[in-house]
Structure formats: C-alpha cells, structure tokens
Amino acid sequence: MPRVVSIWLPTWPTDRWRRKAGSAAPPAETPLVLVGRQGQKQMVMAADAVALAAGLRPGMPATTARVLVPNLVVHQHVPEADAEALDRIALWMMQRYAPIVATDPPDGIVMDTSGADHLHGGEEMMLTSIAGRLKTSGVSARVAVADTWGAAHAVARFGGRRSVVIPRGDACPRILDLPIAALRLPADIVSGLHVLGFLRIGDIAEMPRAPLTLRFGPELGRRLNQALGRLAEPIEPIRPEEIVRVRRAFAEPIGAAETIARYIGKLVIALCEGLAERGLGAKRLDLICYRVDSTMQAVRVGMALPVRDARRLTRLLTDKIETIEPGFGIECLELAATLAEPLADRQTITSIVEEAVSDISGLVDVLANTVGERSLFRMAPVASDVPERSVARIAPMSPATGASWPDHWPRPSRLLARPEHIETMALLPDHPPAWFSWRGIRHRVRRGDGPERVFGEWWLGDQEMHAVRDYFRVENDAGERFWLFRAGDGEDAATGSHRWYLHGLFG
Structure with a gap:
C-alpha cells in the first residue's frame, strides 16, 4: 500500500514574496497582502498570517482591505513566479526525500x-x-501522510495540526468528520x-451515489x-x-524478480554511460516501476560519495x-540519477612502494540503504x-575536521549523555573522593588521579565566565574505573556548586 505525503503552504505567495525581498521585506509583524486585477477591480489575492488575523481574506477588494488595516503593506501578486518557485521546492523535495514528487497547485506538494x-x-x-x-x-507548512493523496490532502489542510501521521488503513474514519x-x-x-445540508464528508459517504451523481456529476464520487x-x-x-535518466518500456509486462534484476543491470550500464559523458557520478538513484494498473513503485538508493561503477x-x-x-506486471522501468556530482576519472597506478588505500564507501552505502542515513555516523x-x-x-565519509583527539589526559571509552549527580565525600580542594554512591550503589575508592581542571x-555565555570543573580518575575495590568531576574549584562558590558528578566510564 502506498504512503502519500501532502504538504500545504497556507501563506505561500506572501512567504515567497518575503523570501525574494530579503532584507527589504517589511517586519514579520506588519500585515502584507498581494493584490491582482479581476475585471475592473483590484482584489486581494493572498494574505500573510498577520493580515489574516486582522480579518483580511483573499477575494476581498483591495480598497476595503486598506480601510480595515491602515498600516497594510500591499504589493502586486505574480502567480507565475509562485508556480516557478513551487516547482523548485518540489525538485528539492525530490532530491532529498522521495523519488515520486509533484506539485499540487496552487500552494501544495505531494x-x-x-x-x-x-x-x-x-x-x-x-x-x-x-x-x-x-x-x-x-515558509509556513502543514504536512500529513496517509494511504491516499486525497486523505493526506484533506488532513493537511483541515486537520488543524502542523504534522499528522495517519496510520495505515485508518484514513477513512479520520476524514469523515472533515x-x-x-x-x-x-x-x-x-x-x-451546503444548500442541501451536507457539511461533512461523512454526510455524503453514507448517501446513495446515484442521486448525487445525477445532480453534481461524476466528480463528487x-x-x-x-x-x-x-x-x-x-x-x-x-x-x-537536466537529470540524467534512462527508460525501458516492455512489449509484455514483466514481474519476475530475475527479469527485473536483469533489466536493472542494463539500465544502470546505460545510465553510467550518460553520467560519464557529463563527468558526473551518482549520489542518489531512483528506480520507478510503472505498473499496468497505472500505479508506480519506486526504489531509492543513496551513496556516500559520487559513484559511476555499474556493478x-x-x-x-x-x-x-x-x-x-x-x-x-510492470510495463516500464525508469532509472534516474536525481542527485549527481562531478566525478573525475581516476587512473589506477600500481607500485611496489605505495600503500593501498582502503575504500569503505561501498560498505557504507550498503548499510545506509539498509538502516537509513540517520542511523549511520562516525564520531569526530x-x-x-x-x-x-x-x-x-558526522557522516561516515565526511572529510577530516582538522581537530585532533585530546591526548594530554586519558579519556573514558564511554561518556554519559549527561553527567549524573553522585553522593560522595572528599577532602577539598584537590583530593579525590574517598567514596561515592551512584545509582544506589556505594563504591569505595582505592586509587585516584587528578584533578584535571577544565x-x-x-x-x-556569561554563566560560563567563571565556571570550573575538576576531573578525577578513580578506581573502586572491584577494579572498575570512573571519571568524576566536581563543579567548582573547591574554594570559590562563584566557580560552581561544588557538587559531584559522574561523567564517564573507562573500559
């Protein structure tokens, strides 16, 4: 079952105008409307959130709007520019989130x-x-995901929340009250x-279709x-x-996994040839399968680095x-490099003195496409x-940051997400604790080293102007080693609370 995301941009024309105006745009608290001509009259075509809160609405005469809101900012509405900018946002969405993206004019994306x-x-x-x-x-936005375009569109615009996830199979009861x-x-x-007394979707869902179709046509059903x-x-x-893509249509629909795999291999070879002509490497590939029932199946894979290796x-x-x-059955396959970057041809040089450079990007790609890009990272x-x-x-294949790991003092192999408060007793200001209690367990300290002052x-911020921490490495009777610190220098109360915390554990 497909999952469809509908994105509604409720104040898209005014948001686009403010983005284009940049620093020349009026303050956010100033009401803004865009006007256009309808017949012989200037009408309000779009209004921002402040203007809407002041009672202005699209379709209102511009003269009436100026009277109701004296400090109103008025500019000309350019629907063509709105449509072009909406196309650009849809393209960005396609490159980042999903292979099947389209505009939902005049103010939406699906x-x-x-x-x-x-x-x-x-x-x-x-x-x-x-x-x-x-x-x-x-850009203000409301987003919803559901099993159908119609349900996601309805909830995004009338659901009343910034983002809504409708579980699979739950679209019908969610939209009946809209x-x-x-x-x-x-x-x-x-x-x-409305004249007939139908206000909710549920009102017409329970009615026989024939009378409604006879009166309003097939569009309603x-x-x-x-x-x-x-x-x-x-x-x-x-x-x-500008996107490099290849396409293959079939005289007879295909459906076997082996057949699909064989044609994927042919499409990849053709795509790599197109990428080579432009000197590009693919960082994201989208395979769209057009089925005979007029629906589509999409597969997306991403690469950490630009790739042009067909295998x-x-x-x-x-x-x-x-x-x-x-x-x-699938009647057509389309493969597109929706995200590509320059990739120069490299010459392989073999030498008895040069060291082989390990390339783990292939492994990174396999893992990222299995567990997701967000779940794969390295520490820097x-x-x-x-x-x-x-x-x-940082991303697994990101270049080096230029910083080095601290080596002047040993660091624990495990650092807690947040320092945890401990009960302890220590001789101030420079002695490690004699014992400490952490998570209900009391530990007697046999050895200690420190302090390391940070x-x-x-x-x-001003609160860190005089802040000090004194770190100690301690070992208990069982040989376990801990990284503790005292907030403050042990003498001046302005440097910290003098409370003790556990921040890490040594392996």
Whole structure:
C-alpha cells in the first residue's frame, strides 16, 4: 500500500514574496497582502498570517482591505513566479526525500514516500524534518501522510495540526468528520452540497451515489473514492531535463524478480554511460516501476560519495527488488540519477612502494540503504575543552575536521549523555573522593588521579565566565574505573556548586 505525503503552504505567495525581498521585506509583524486585477477591480489575492488575523481574506477588494488595516503593506501578486518557485521546492523535495514528487497547485506538494521514509528515521521524523526545514527557510507548512493523496490532502489542510501521521488503513474514519471542501471539489459543487445540508464528508459517504451523481456529476464520487482508497490516483513525478535518466518500456509486462534484476543491470550500464559523458557520478538513484494498473513503485538508493561503477550501483538496486510489488506486471522501468556530482576519472597506478588505500564507501552505502542515513555516523573530535562538546556525529565519509583527539589526559571509552549527580565525600580542594554512591550503589575508592581542571567557554555565555570543573580518575575495590568531576574549584562558590558528578566510564 502506498504512503502519500501532502504538504500545504497556507501563506505561500506572501512567504515567497518575503523570501525574494530579503532584507527589504517589511517586519514579520506588519500585515502584507498581494493584490491582482479581476475585471475592473483590484482584489486581494493572498494574505500573510498577520493580515489574516486582522480579518483580511483573499477575494476581498483591495480598497476595503486598506480601510480595515491602515498600516497594510500591499504589493502586486505574480502567480507565475509562485508556480516557478513551487516547482523548485518540489525538485528539492525530490532530491532529498522521495523519488515520486509533484506539485499540487496552487500552494501544495505531494509525494509518494513508499519505501523511502526509513531513510529519514520514519514517517514522524520525516514530516518533522520537512516542516522544520521549510520553516527555517521562511515558509509556513502543514504536512500529513496517509494511504491516499486525497486523505493526506484533506488532513493537511483541515486537520488543524502542523504534522499528522495517519496510520495505515485508518484514513477513512479520520476524514469523515472533515468538511466537504477537503475533497478538492469545485466551489459550485461545495456550495450546492451546503444548500442541501451536507457539511461533512461523512454526510455524503453514507448517501446513495446515484442521486448525487445525477445532480453534481461524476466528480463528487471520484474524489470521494480517491480519498477513501477505492480508486487509484497516480502521481506524475516531476523530471527536470537536466537529470540524467534512462527508460525501458516492455512489449509484455514483466514481474519476475530475475527479469527485473536483469533489466536493472542494463539500465544502470546505460545510465553510467550518460553520467560519464557529463563527468558526473551518482549520489542518489531512483528506480520507478510503472505498473499496468497505472500505479508506480519506486526504489531509492543513496551513496556516500559520487559513484559511476555499474556493478556497485546494480547491486544496491537489486538488493531492493524484494520491496517492489509488481502487481499484474510492470510495463516500464525508469532509472534516474536525481542527485549527481562531478566525478573525475581516476587512473589506477600500481607500485611496489605505495600503500593501498582502503575504500569503505561501498560498505557504507550498503548499510545506509539498509538502516537509513540517520542511523549511520562516525564520531569526530571538536576543538573544545568541555568533554561533552569535544565530540560530534558526522557522516561516515565526511572529510577530516582538522581537530585532533585530546591526548594530554586519558579519556573514558564511554561518556554519559549527561553527567549524573553522585553522593560522595572528599577532602577539598584537590583530593579525590574517598567514596561515592551512584545509582544506589556505594563504591569505595582505592586509587585516584587528578584533578584535571577544565574551564568554561566564556565566549558562549556569561554563566560560563567563571565556571570550573575538576576531573578525577578513580578506581573502586572491584577494579572498575570512573571519571568524576566536581563543579567548582573547591574554594570559590562563584566557580560552581561544588557538587559531584559522574561523567564517564573507562573500559
């Protein structure tokens, strides 16, 4: 069953205008509307959140809006620019989140994320990432995921929440209480249904179809069936001309895994030839299977570094064949390098003196496409004396940060996520504790070494101006070694609370 994400940008025209204006845009608390001509009148075509809160609405005469809100900022609406910018956002979504992405004019984007959500930590994390990234870019968004385009579209616009995940098979009860306008019906049909007393989707879902079809035409039943999953609604993905892609149509539909694997190998070879002509390497491949029932199955694989090795790419794609549901057959395969970067040809030089450089990027690619990119990382040192700030997670194949691990004092093999408070007794100011109690267990200290003094990073905040930590390495009767610190120098109360904490364990 497919999973469809609908993204609604409620104030898209004004958000786009503010992004383009940059520093010249009015403050966020100033109401803004975009106007356009309808016949002989200037009408409000779009309004930002502040203008909407002030009572302005699209379709209102511009003169009335100026009277109601004296400090109103008015600019011309350019729908063509909105459409072009929406296409660019859809392309960015395709390159980052899912292979099947299309615009949902005038203010939405739709994506089929089947088989791709695990690469982003699951559906909930994926929706949070989408909404967060758009908000960071100055674009308000509401996001929903469901089994059908119609259900996701309805909940995103009328669900009342920033992000909503509708579990599989739960779309029908979720949308029955939504207004009829959520079905993407023309305004005249919606108003006609309101005249008859139908307000919710559930009201018409319980009615016989024949009388409604006779009065309002087939559009009403079609939209309702699409939302409830009774009628397929394929998404035609965007495919920019600059993307390297190859396509293979079949006279007879295919469905066997071996056949699909064989043609994947042929498509990869053709794609690598196209990439070589442009001097590119693929970092993300999308395989789209067009089925005979007018639906699509998509497979996405990503690479840590640009790749143009046909055998390696074929293996990554064929490992995903088990996720493809051919149904009654696949009539066309399309392979596209949706993300590619320059890749120069390298000459292999063999020498009896040079050392072989190990390349683990192939292993990284296999693991990342199995468990997801977010689950794969390596630790890298950061230039900071504060232990919890001296390490960071980075991508497995990221270049070296230039920082080195501290070696002037031993560091524990395991650092706790947060220092944990302990009860202890120690002779101030420079002696290790005689004993400490951690997580309900009392440990008697046999040996101790320290203190190692760590100062706060004063440039980060006033509270760290005088902050001090004194770290000790201690060993208990069982030979276990711990990394403890005291907040403060043991004398001046301004340097810390003088409470003790456990921060790490030595292997």
